[in-house]
Amino acid sequence: TLLIDSPKAEHAEIMAIIKGPDLATGGTLVDPKSIIDAAYESGRGAMRVRCKWEKEDAEGRGAWQIVVTEIPYQVQKGKLIEQIAQIIADKKLPILADIRDESDEQVRIILEPKSRAVDPEDLMNALFRMSDLENRFSLNMNVLDKDRVPKVMGISEVLKQWIVHQIEVLLRRSQHRLDKIDSRLELLGGYIIAYLNLDRVIEIIRNHDEPKPMLMDEFQLTDRQAEAILNMRLRSLRKLEEMELRRERDKLLEERDGLEKLIESPARQKTRLKKDLADLRKLYAEDTALGARRTMLIEAAPAREISLEAFIEKEPVTVIMSQRGWIKAMKGHADLSAPDSFKFKEGDGPKFAFHAQTTDKLLMCCDNGRFYTIGADKLPGARGFGEPVGSMVDLEAGAEPIALMVADMKARLLLASTWGRGFVANIADVVAETKKGRQVVNLKGDARLIVVRPVPEDADHVAAIGENRKLVVFSLSEMPEMAKGQGVMLQRYKDGGLSDAIVFTLEEGLSWAMGGVSGRTRTENDLTMWRVARGAAGRLPPTGFPKSGKFD
Incomplete structure (x- = not known):
């Protein structure tokens, strides 16, 4: 009725009345009002709809389960259950143990957590991201205007066009009723003439083979009136029936007068439309069984990313x-x-x-x-x-x-290949997210990765030894930090390649395991002879270095 009285009403005034879409399957609309308003204003948009759920205590000490009682609009319950069951089977959500369908006339989907220590909000947030327990409902108000031309309209224009259409429907309905009244009044006029001249009408019918033309000519009747008189039943020839006909005629004349005024007056048309809408409001008000809102509007932030490891x-x-x-x-x-x-x-x-x-x-x-x-x-x-x-x-x-x-996401690794190239990598940069893994070290020919060693926080030098038993020691700062690649040359060789490399603290000296002596190590503190720039050829290691060419 706002637009009937004020066709130029602002969008904000309309949205103060329209809260948002009310969907048949209920659920909860969780987008902020600004998004809903924008969608209604432009006639196009999307809104997030979540299932309605509650935590329910189950049998057992502290045990609980989640019960889903309403699902988003246009989501098929069977496919939703299959989707969540597949998530469980694929172990994508380890905090969820099982799903059951206990629905009858009402939706009742049971979600069982893996542990009672799981936070229900965290579990549902994960499912909102991974399943159709939250989905996007698209709003596209592509409608026909009063001239039957399709067009995307905002809610204000849609309602204005709807009012124009309703007025047109009201006029058509009124004109149709007016035609029916005129048709009935025509017959009533004939019936009343017949009652006023009943004896003569009976005489004409009894004495003439073709009474219809005689009746039409003598009493100035129309064809429909004469035909109706001839089809009257004898039991209708009562004085009481004449009185009923006159009352019906008077009532129809009064109704006809009102319809004519309605058709001629736009103000009366608007008043009539508002009255019809008021009658509908009584049936579909929010406090009635038919009009009670199904879809609740509760603003909520987008489902947040939850680290499953936390559960x-x-x-x-x-x-x-x-x-x-x-x-x-x-x-x-x-x-x-x-x-x-x-x-x-x-x-x-x-x-x-x-x-x-x-x-x-x-x-x-x-x-x-x-x-x-x-x-x-x-x-x-x-x-x-x-x-x-x-x-x-x-x-x-x-x-x-x-x-x-x-x-350890804060740690680093020294990576080196038999080709003698290497670099330092942060573990956080090389962790793989899929079963296929991640190619971190690029290798050519028959080169293989042979060195994967943690880099201690206080380490400052690198020691590398080749298959030719030549040792070099250089500063760790000469090694680049990379997430992927071949790296730089640690040591130069004429024959063979890299045997091993290690990162250590110069002040503490270079240590290696003593061959044949279990659990014992040897430390060389004076490394002046082997300290060179990265990529040098090096010289033979200290006496006692393992023949295996390995530091451990």
Whole structure:
């Protein structure tokens, strides 16, 4: 009625009445009012609709579940359940254990968390991002105007065109009723003439084979009137019936007068339209069963990105990987002094063994320069032999893991290949997000990655030794930090390539394991003879350096 009385009303005045779309399946509209207003003003836009849910206590100490009672508009319940079930099967949301459909006439979808320690808000935020429990409802008011021309209109123009259409409908309906009244009045006029001249009418009908022309000529009747008189039933020939006809005629004449005034007066048309709308408002007011709003409007921020690792229960584990690439995790921090005591297949043995937490990410580096990331919580238990690491990542044929460690995002690594090239990389830059891993070190020909060593925070020098047993020591500052590439030349060779490299603190000296003496190391503090610029050829190492050409 606002636009009926004030056709030039502002958009803000209209939106003070229109809260937003009310969708058949309910749910919650979570976009701010500014977005809803803009969509209605332009006639085009999209709004976020979320399911309606609540936390429900379940049987058991502190156990709970989430019950979804309304789903977003145009989302099929069956496909939604399949979508969430696939998320669970793919282990994309480890904090969600199961989904059940307990719906009857009403929607009731049960979501069971993995642990009662999970925050329901965090779980639903994750599902809003990953599933159709939140989706975007598109608003496109491409409608026909009064001339039946399609056009995208804002809510103000749509309502104005609708009012014009309703006025047209009112006029057509009124004219149609007026025609019906005129038709009925014509017949009533004939019936009344017949009652006033009943004896003569009966005489004409009894004495003439063709009474119709006689009636029309004598009483000035129309064809329809004469036909109606001839079709009257004998039981209608009562005085009481004549009185009823006169009352009906008077009533129709009064109605006809009102319709004519309505058709001639635009003001009356607007008043009539407002009255009709008031009657509709009584039926569909928000406090009635028919008019109660289904879709609630509760402004909420976009579903935030939640680190799923935060929901993994932190527990100590011992990560074990065999020489043949079988990996597993033993609960607790086992004694690493006797790795041969761990269970392996016949002919297999330990390759890597270290302590970690279930919340850790593990970084596996292969000799082809590709790095992979594995969640410690995803590792199989230690009851059996574990699983081939190739079943957890897309390991390339012939690739050999040369390092496996906890991915400390603040730490750095020294990477070097047999070609003698290398660089320093931040672990945060080389962590892979997919099973395919990430190519970090670019290799040519038959070159392989052989050095993957942590860079201590206080380290300041690099020591590199070649297959020719020549040693060089140079400043760590000469090594570039890169996320990917071949790196720079550490040492120059005439024959062979790099055997090993290590990062150390010059003041503490260079240490290496003493061959044949288990657990003992030797440290060389005076490295003046080997300190050169990066890329030099170097000279033979100190006496006692292992023939293997390795620092450990």
